[in-house]
Amino acid sequence: MEQNLHLWTIPLLPLAGAAINGTVGKRLQKNVVSAIALLFPALAFLQAAWVAAAFFDLRHVPYIEEHMEWIAAGNFTVHFAFMLDQLSLVMLLVVTGVGFLIHVYSVGYMSEDPGYYRFFSYLNLFMFFMLMLILANNYLLMFVGWEGVGLASYLLIGFYFLKHSASQAGKKAFVTNRVGDFAFLIGMFLLVQKFNSLDYSVVFAGIRNGNFPVESGGAGFLTWVAICLMVGACGKSAQLPLYVWLPDAMEGPTPVSALIHAATMVTAGIYMVARSNIIFNHAPIALTCVAIIGALTAIFAASIGITQFDIKRVLAYSTISQLGYMFMACGVAAYSAAIFHLMTHAFFKALLFLSAGSVIHALSGEQDMRRMGGLKKLIPWTFMVMTAGTIAIAGIWPFAGFFSKDEILWKTWSSGPSGKIFWGIGWITALMTSFYMFRLLFMTFAGERREAEHAHVDTHGSHAAAGHAGHGHGHGIHESPWVMLGPLVALATLSFIGGWIGWPQALGGSNRFEKFLAPVFEQSETASPSQEKGAPPVAGEHAAAAPGRPQVEPGHSGTTEVHGEEGMEQLLTGLSLLAAFSGLGAAWYLYGIRPEKPAQIAEAFGGFYRTVKNKYYVDEIYQEAIIDPIVQGSDEILWRSVDAGIIDGAVNGAGSTARFFSGRLRQMQSGNIRSYAGWVAIGAVGVLAYMIYMGMQ
Amino acid sequence: MVPVSFYLVLSAILFTVGVAAFIYKRNIITIFMSIELMLNAVNLSFVAFANVRGNVSGHVFVFFVMVVAAAEAAAGLAIIISVFRTRETLNVDKVNLLKL
Numbered sequence: 001m002e003q004n005l006h007l008w009t010i011p012l013l014p015l016a017g018a019a020i021n022g023t024v025g026k027r028l029q030k031n032v033v034s035a036i037a038l039l040f041p042a043l044a045f046l047q048a049a050w051v052a053a054a055f056f057d058l059r060h061v062p063y064i065e066e067h068m069e070w071i072a073a074g075n076f077t078v079h080f081a082f083m084l085d086q087l088s089l090v091m092l093l094v095v096t097g098v099g100f101l102i103h104v105y106s107v108g109y110m111s112e113d114p115g116y117y118r119f120f121s122y123l124n125l126f127m128f129f130m131l132m133l134i135l136a137n138n139y140l141l142m143f144v145g146w147e148g149v150g151l152a153s154y155l156l157i158g159f160y161f162l163k164h165s166a167s168q169a170g171k172k173a174f175v176t177n178r179v180g181d182f183a184f185l186i187g188m189f190l191l192v193q194k195f196n197s198l199d200y201s202v203v204f205a206g207i208r209n210g211n212f213p214v215e216s217g218g219a220g221f222l223t224w225v226a227i228c229l230m231v232g233a234c235g236k237s238a239q240l241p242l243y244v245w246l247p248d249a250m251e252g253p254t255p256v257s258a259l260i261h262a263a264t265m266v267t268a269g270i271y272m273v274a275r276s277n278i279i280f281n282h283a284p285i286a287l288t289c290v291a292i293i294g295a296l297t298a299i300f301a302a303s304i305g306i307t308q309f310d311i312k313r314v315l316a317y318s319t320i321s322q323l324g325y326m327f328m329a330c331g332v333a334a335y336s337a338a339i340f341h342l343m344t345h346a347f348f349k350a351l352l353f354l355s356a357g358s359v360i361h362a363l364s365g366e367q368d369m370r371r372m373g374g375l376k377k378l379i380p381w382t383f384m385v386m387t388a389g390t391i392a393i394a395g396i397w398p399f400a401g402f403f404s405k406d407e408i409l410w411k412t413w414s415s416g417p418s419g420k421i422f423w424g425i426g427w428i429t430a431l432m433t434s435f436y437m438f439r440l441l442f443m444t445f446a447g448e449r450r451e452a453e454h455a456h457v458d459t460h461g462s463h464a465a466a467g468h469a470g471h472g473h474g475h476g477i478h479e480s481p482w483v484m485l486g487p488l489v490a491l492a493t494l495s496f497i498g499g500w501i502g503w504p505q506a507l508g509g510s511n512r513f514e515k516f517l518a519p520v521f522e523q524s525e526t527a528s529p530s531q532e533k534g535a536p537p538v539a540g541e542h543a544a545a546a547p548g549r550p551q552v553e554p555g556h557s558g559t560t561e562v563h564g565e566e567g568m569e570q571l572l573t574g575l576s577l578l579a580a581f582s583g584l585g586a587a588w589y590l591y592g593i594r595p596e597k598p599a600q601i602a603e604a605f606g607g608f609y610r611t612v613k614n615k616y617y618v619d620e621i622y623q624e625a626i627i628d629p630i631v632q633g634s635d636e637i638l639w640r641s642v643d644a645g646i647i648d649g650a651v652n653g654a655g656s657t658a659r660f661f662s663g664r665l666r667q668m669q670s671g672n673i674r675s676y677a678g679w680v681a682i683g684a685v686g687v688l689a690y691m692i693y694m695g696m697q
Numbered sequence: 698m699v700p701v702s703f704y705l706v707l708s709a710i711l712f713t714v715g716v717a718a719f720i721y722k723r724n725i726i727t728i729f730m731s732i733e734l735m736l737n738a739v740n741l742s743f744v745a746f747a748n749v750r751g752n753v754s755g756h757v758f759v760f761f762v763m764v765v766a767a768a769e770a771a772a773g774l775a776i777i778i779s780v781f782r783t784r785e786t787l788n789v790d791k792v793n794l795l796k797l
Contacts, residue, residue, distance in 0.1 A: 673789055674720050681716050 003058070005051050007065050007082040007135055010092070013044040014127035021124065025117025034107045037120035041103050041127055045096040052089055061085055061519065064137055064201075071140070076196055081137035083200065087520045090339060091134045091271055094346045098263045099127050101487035105354050106255040108484035109361060119159060119253065126152035130264050134271065139188050139198040142272070146184070146236065149265045150177045156256040157249045169248035176245040180235015180269075187228030194221065204278045214282050226279050226286030229272060230293070237269025237323045240297045244619055246320055250312040254357030257312060262319045262353050263346040270326045270342050274335040277521050281333060288418070291331025295425040298324030300616075302432035306439070307602075307613040310367050311356045314440050318393065319349055321429060325408055328422055334411030336517040340502045341404035347498045348392035348401055351491035352437075355386035358480045358488065359444060369440065374449035378477045381485050383445050385492040390441045392495040394434035394580045400499030405430060406576055407502060407514075410569050423572075430576055434583025442591035506569035704745035711738035725777050725787045729770075736766050 017040030025033050055063075062085035071078040084092075103123060110119050129152055133145025150173075158170030191198060195206045206212075207222065215223050233239070238246035249261045260266070273280060273290065280287050298321045305317035322345050329338035360367055362379050376383045392399035395406065409430070413423040479485070503509020590597050602609045611617065668679075711734055718731035740759045747755025781787060 672793065674723075677716075678720050681720060 003054055005054060005063060005065065005084065006047075007051065007063075007084060008067060010044050010047050010051070010096070011128050011131035011135065013040045013047065014124040014131065016040055018121045018124035018128060021117045022121035025121055028117065030111075030116055033117045033120060037124060038100075038103055038107065040124060041096065041100045044127065044131070045100045048092045048096040051084065052093060055084065055089055062088075062201075066137075076192065078138055078140045078198060080141065081199075082135040083137035084135065085520055086517050087271070087274060087339065088134050090343060090517065091267075092131070094343050095127070095130050095134060095264050098346050098350050098491070099130070099259060101490055102255050102259040102263070102350060102354065105258075105357070105484050105487040106253075108481045109255050109357055110253060113253075115159065119156075122152055122155045122159070123256070123259070126156070126260060126265070130268070133268055137199060137201075139191065139200070139203075142275075143181075143184065143188065146232075146268060146272075147181065149260070149268060150174060150181070150236075153177075153249070153260050153265055156260060157252040159252055159256065163251070165248075166251040169245075169251040173245035173249050176242050177235045180232045180242055183228045183230075183235075184232025184272075187225050187232065190221070190225045190228065200275065207278050207282060212282055214284065216284050219285055220283075222279055223283040223286050226276070226283040227289065229276055229279065230286055230290055233269030233273050233327075234293065235269070236272075237266050237327065238297075238320050239269070239293050239324060239327055240300060241618075243297060243301065243320050244622060247313055247316045247615070250310070250316050254312065254353060254360060257316070258350045258353035258357070261316065262349040266319065266323055267326070267342045267346065270323065270330060270338055273327070273330045274339055274521075277330075277333070277335050280330070287331055287333060289331070291328050291412075291418075291422055294324045294327025294329070294331050295422045296324070297321065298328060298429040299425050299432070300324075302429045302436065303612055304615050305436040306432060307609065309369050311359065311369050311372070311440060311444065312353070312367055314369075314436060315349070315352055315356060318352075318433065318437065321433060322349065322393070325405065325426065325429070328426060329408040329411060332412050332415035332419055332422065334408065334415070335521045336514040337404070337407040337411045339517060340513050341408055344392070344400035344404040344495070344498050347491055348389045348399075348495040351385060351389040351488060351495050352393065354484070354488055354491065355382050355389060358382040358484055359386075361480055361484070362477050369443040371450055372444045373447045374445070375477070376445040379479045381479055382488070385485075385488040386445070387441060388492040388495055390437045392499075393437050394583060395430055395576055396434075396580045396584075397577065398496075398500070400495050400497070402577075402580075403499030403502045403504065406573050407504060409576055410504070410506075410572055413568070413572055414565070427575065427579055431579040431583050434580045435587050436583075438584045438587030439591050442587055446592055447595060504569065504573075506566045507573065701745050701749045705742055708738045708742040708745070711735075711741065723788050723790055725780070725789055725792075728789065729773055729777070733766060733770070736762055 017036055020036050021028075021033055025036075028036075055061075062083050064081060064083050066079050066081040068080050069077055070080050103120070106119065106123065110116055113119060126149060129145045129148025131145070133142050133149060136142040136145060154170045154174045157173050158167045160166045161170075188198060191203055195203050197203060197206075212220075212222055215221075231242075235242045246261055246266065250257055252261070280290065301317045301320035301324060305314050305321060308314045308317060322341070326338040326341050326345070329335070329341065358379065359372070359375065359382060362375070362382070363372065366372065388399070392401040395402045409423055409426050412419045412426055415422075480488075500509075502511055502513035504511050590601075602613075614620075670676075715731045715733075715735035715738060718734065719728055722728050722731065740762055743755045743759050743762070747753065747759075777787070780792060784792060786792070
């Protein structure tokens with residue numbers, strides 16, 4: 001008898017918290033609200049930790065827990081069922097762990113906000129849906145979580161709903177995600193059509209055993225499924241061309257940006273692609289698309305990140321860029337590297353966002369880096385943890401980002417000829433990442449305080465307005481309370497040591513992380529070689545015929561090459577360190593030593609700089625090309641012609657026709673008894689005449 | 698023996714006269730009387746059929762009709778009196794409160 005892990009309680013605990021705070025929170029004391037808001041995620045985290053401990057004793061992985069039938073239509077059924085395998089376990093720990101820390105932080109950050117209970121209710125609700133997404137045993141249940149986190153994201157982006165830009169941003173996020181969700185749905189329909197099930201096990205087994213060879217020749221069924229899923233992931237994980245919502249999502253409170261728009265929700269797309277690795281491995285064309293989209297997004301967002309001045313927007317573009325990295329890793333079938341980066345990114349990006357929140361908090365709502373500077377001495381703890389986060393994201397040894405980023409770059413390099421290009425893009429992106437992150441750090445903390453005269457015109461939300469009105473005009477720059485610093489320190493520690501579990505073999509480690517995740521991905525990896533083994537004589541041709549086809553794990557190749565590969569890997573590691581340090585150096589030179597330089601450079605690049613600074617005018621292009629035509633079409637065609645003309649016309653027409661005829665019929669109802677009697681008599685005569693006529697027949 | 702058709706023709710004539718009077722007359726009492734006429738026209742055909750078929754249920758039915766007609770006359774006359782008291786007319790065309 002397998003041990004019962006009671007997975008269902010993990011998502012349900014935060015839901016209970018959300019329900020309590022959402023219904024009666026308004027009438028509760030603030031500290032009771034915080035206690036509830038912290039207790040349930042904490043319990044969920046403890047449960048997750050216990051599950052993780054018990055996981056290693058499980059005899060059957062994946063562990064599956066079926067609770068009840070949800071949908072039964074003919075012979076198609078969907079269950080409320082949860083699944084735990086290595087992949088979902090990693091996600092589970094990241095979400096509950098980082099999520100809990102961010103909850104703690106929020107207690108301090110949001111303490112002055114009138115919508116305190118509402119905030120925590122939404123935050124717990126988000127945890128519930130995210131855990132559903134992770135633990136689901138089938139695509140449909142995953143989709144429930146998927147939509148749910150979208151809802152929570154919408155609610156939290158628009159948390160300051162009285163602010164127009166915030167509610168607009170929430171709407172934008174929701175609608176943009178809808179585009180991706182649509183594709184995800186289509187992908188699911190295709191799967192149902194073919195496999196009559198949405199259970200992971202059934203679908204994946206069907207692909208492994210069924211007649212679905214690797215579609216290297218051309219786009220087949222699985223390619224379409226994979227592309228649909230990919231578009232879905234693009235929406236959620238903010239990839240080109242659907243990334244536009246994420247920068248605007250920064251309208252939400254900073255802990256929300258940290259939890260939802262950096263650490264957890266946006267990684268759902270990566271998780272989904274990794275979860276569907278079998279489908280993607282059988283569809284090399286789709287996989288190549290994933291890699292291309294990831295690589296382009298990475299460099300595109302990084303270039304925008306360099307030019308931004310809003311501290312949160314820099315981090316937002318950095319998030320998009322890092323997600324692009326993960327996508328790229330998925331695209332070269334290095335799923336474990338992607339998940340590894342997902343995890344380390346969750347640590348250091350949550351840390352960076354929360355530190356940025358701490359800075360904003362200290363400056364009473366200021367977000368423009370041009371009005372910061374010299375904060376090192378004023379908020380030393382924040383400075384220290386933020387430095388740790390910056391080093392981690394820049395990829396400097398031995399911080400977490402180094403290992404995961406290096407892993408991705410190495411996997412891309414070794415994935416075949418086209419991988420070299422992706423590696424090049426990734427390398428440049430790494431350089432840019434290091435540059436804009438250190439730029440952020442130097443602009444914020446180094447040098448002299450640049451207090452612009454209009455620095456306290458508070459443009460950043462009711463949080464600051466409501467929360468810090470009492471602090472006066474910026475003279476009260478203060479370190480954040482311990483309830484905020486505690487999570488920061490914890491995350492900084494994780495950003496420091498978190499990468500060590502994936503210490504690569506080339507550097508004398510054992511890469512435990514990859515080995516741990518291997519069972520989830522190995523099934524698919526063995527699936528493709530077994531296809532080739534099935535027909536040994538053509539195996540070589542098969543591989544040769546598809547140069548773009550991602551290779552299987554390099555570890556599978558012969559031991560003779562190991563030494564050469566290790567040398568190569570060490571060389572590449574050196575190169576990525578070089579990128580990180582060049583970025584650091586350039587940022588130090590431009591923003592530390594010669595602060596007047598950046599403006600001159602920007603001047604020199606003129607038009608190009610403005611293009612990048614305005615985010616390549618993507619929002620404007622979308623506005624022109626998509627939103628305006630839709631709005632106009634809705635306005636002129638759908639509203640004025642179809643709705644007002646045809647639909648209203650039909651309804652009004654039916655009404656006035658009825659009115660016309662009843663007006664005529666009304667005349668019969670004269671109220672004159674004798675005329676009624678006359679009608680009766682005429683009727684009787686008619687009946688009689690008919691009867692006589694029938695009698696004569 | 699008079700054939701049954703004679704009775705039926707008489708009954709039809711009486712009924713038609715009743716209908717015609719009901720439609721054309723304006724005085725409520727006349728209308729009332731024309732109703733009685735129609736009822737009795739029907740009674741006549743009942744009796745005629747009962748006689749021809751040798752079945753008593755026709756006769757019995759006539760008694761029912763008479764009882765109902767008597768009750769109706771009582772109620773109807775009461776209404777007529779109260780109408781006359783309130784509106785001081787017996788012209789049905791003037792008793793038209795329910796008309797549009």
